[in-house]
Amino acid sequence: MITVHKLVKRFGMKTVLRGLDFEVQPGEFVAIFGPNGAGKTTFLRILASLSRPSLGEVSVAGYRLPDQAAAVRARLGVVSHLPLLYGDLTAEENLRFFGRLYGVSNIESRIMEVLEMVGLASRRRDLVRTFSRGMQQRLAIGRAVFHDPDVMLFDEPYTGLDQDASAMLDDVLRSVAAKGRTVVMTSHDLMRAEALATRFDILSRGVIVASATRKQLGKSKLLSFYEKALTD
Amino acid sequence: MTTAINHQPPRPSFLKATFAVTWKDLTAEFRSHELFSAMLVFSLLVILIFNFALELDITTRQSVTAGVLWVTFAFAGTLGLNRSMAVEKDRGCLDGLLLAPVDRSAIYFGKAISNLVFMLIVEVIVLPVYSFLYNVNLFNPGLFLVILLGSIGYIAVGTLLASMAIQARTRDVLLPILLFPVAVPVLIAAVKASEGFLAGSDFSTIYAPFSLLIGYDVIFIAVAYMVFDYVVAE
Numbered sequence: 001m002i003t004v005h006k007l008v009k010r011f012g013m014k015t016v017l018r019g020l021d022f023e024v025q026p027g028e029f030v031a032i033f034g035p036n037g038a039g040k041t042t043f044l045r046i047l048a049s050l051s052r053p054s055l056g057e058v059s060v061a062g063y064r065l066p067d068q069a070a071a072v073r074a075r076l077g078v079v080s081h082l083p084l085l086y087g088d089l090t091a092e093e094n095l096r097f098f099g100r101l102y103g104v105s106n107i108e109s110r111i112m113e114v115l116e117m118v119g120l121a122s123r124r125r126d127l128v129r130t131f132s133r134g135m136q137q138r139l140a141i142g143r144a145v146f147h148d149p150d151v152m153l154f155d156e157p158y159t160g161l162d163q164d165a166s167a168m169l170d171d172v173l174r175s176v177a178a179k180g181r182t183v184v185m186t187s188h189d190l191m192r193a194e195a196l197a198t199r200f201d202i203l204s205r206g207v208i209v210a211s212a213t214r215k216q217l218g219k220s221k222l223l224s225f226y227e228k229a230l231t232d
Numbered sequence: 233m234t235t236a237i238n239h240q241p242p243r244p245s246f247l248k249a250t251f252a253v254t255w256k257d258l259t260a261e262f263r264s265h266e267l268f269s270a271m272l273v274f275s276l277l278v279i280l281i282f283n284f285a286l287e288l289d290i291t292t293r294q295s296v297t298a299g300v301l302w303v304t305f306a307f308a309g310t311l312g313l314n315r316s317m318a319v320e321k322d323r324g325c326l327d328g329l330l331l332a333p334v335d336r337s338a339i340y341f342g343k344a345i346s347n348l349v350f351m352l353i354v355e356v357i358v359l360p361v362y363s364f365l366y367n368v369n370l371f372n373p374g375l376f377l378v379i380l381l382g383s384i385g386y387i388a389v390g391t392l393l394a395s396m397a398i399q400a401r402t403r404d405v406l407l408p409i410l411l412f413p414v415a416v417p418v419l420i421a422a423v424k425a426s427e428g429f430l431a432g433s434d435f436s437t438i439y440a441p442f443s444l445l446i447g448y449d450v451i452f453i454a455v456a457y458m459v460f461d462y463v464v465a466e
Contacts, residue, residue, distance in 0.1 A: 048331060049331075050327055050330060050331065052465065070335075071333070073331055073332065073333040074241040074243060074333035075241060076331070078327075078331050080324060080327065082323060082324030082327070083324070084323065084324045084325055084327055084328035085323065085325070085328070086256065086319075086323070086325060087323065088259075088261075088263050088264045089256065089259060089260055089263075093256075093259060097252055097256045098328070098332070100244060100248060100251075100252035100255075101249055101252055101253075101329070101332035101333075101334055102241070102242070102243075102244070102332060102333065103241075103242035103243045103248070103333075104242065105242060127263075143328070147241065147242075148241075149241075
């Protein structure tokens, strides 16, 4: 579903990604961990077609980036630590707007379906700027799944959320993954990601330094796997 | 290489995507009035300050009308352009727009149309106020056409440059520095053509600035259509 080969990303003289290789099978839920500045957000922005690779090959859902970016974007849902929502529009107006941009045909019925999925049906006519951070993040997920994408990218979705909001987000993420979607998530929250993901990759200094599936990890703790990968 | 997923997700037409962006901007603005009220108050203050600062006699007032009007429109327009793009950047909404599977120039046209609507509304309010304060008759269909063409040109280039300036930390300062030199031809042509229509000159004397206005509009709309994708790319 996602294939990345020898990916390099430079910003001027600074090299952020250094020949990164990465592959995700359909239906996998991959969590990417790494210290600050490891290149996680840059990597996700390239997969989302928001940034161009300096070198290397990237394909998502079988379409090459950046040449076939529009085809990739149609099959992609992205959630970042920013909500990507308009505060002066209501929840349903935000979804209606993005539904129009994605050419969704049955917008009105889809709005109710998605708002019920993220638990915001009763707040559908409220302005998004009156929402708490947790509610905004749930609506952001609703926006990302609105066009029923095959691949979901989550960039630090738990940033700024309290425990209750994070727990609620876990449920929404589980329901997103349960539909057989391919999910790639970056996070600093090892515990939450451990409960959700089927594979764990460690990104450090621009390359994947370790990778293990839930099965391979067995009973060993994700934290020790993470620490070992960074010290090796 | 993985196999491409064959099912084709729906993609909206260029016009539908443009309309969606314009609808979003107008709905948000008519609810918050943030951009429009700033532009309007600023415009009214500028013409009020000019009125007191210049203390002109009736004949001189006629001759400076076009200049004062276009300075007011240009400053207010810049304020609106900055704010319009800041809304997209502050909450990461620009990324949300760029993630949509649409021709990115549709996003440009959507933003440009809404910016033009805001500028035209401000102009419709400023004209009678100016007319009252300066005791100058501005009801002239030729002048209205020049204001429309000048505003289209100014917004066409302004929306493009605002999309570029938004990436910088110093965006508030950067936009006027980028915009005013590029907008000089459209402002000069608009002032000359407005002066001509207000003075009741023969169309042959207005023809050159009028043609320049039309040419500028066509060129910058075409340039924006071609380069917007590169301008918003990282």
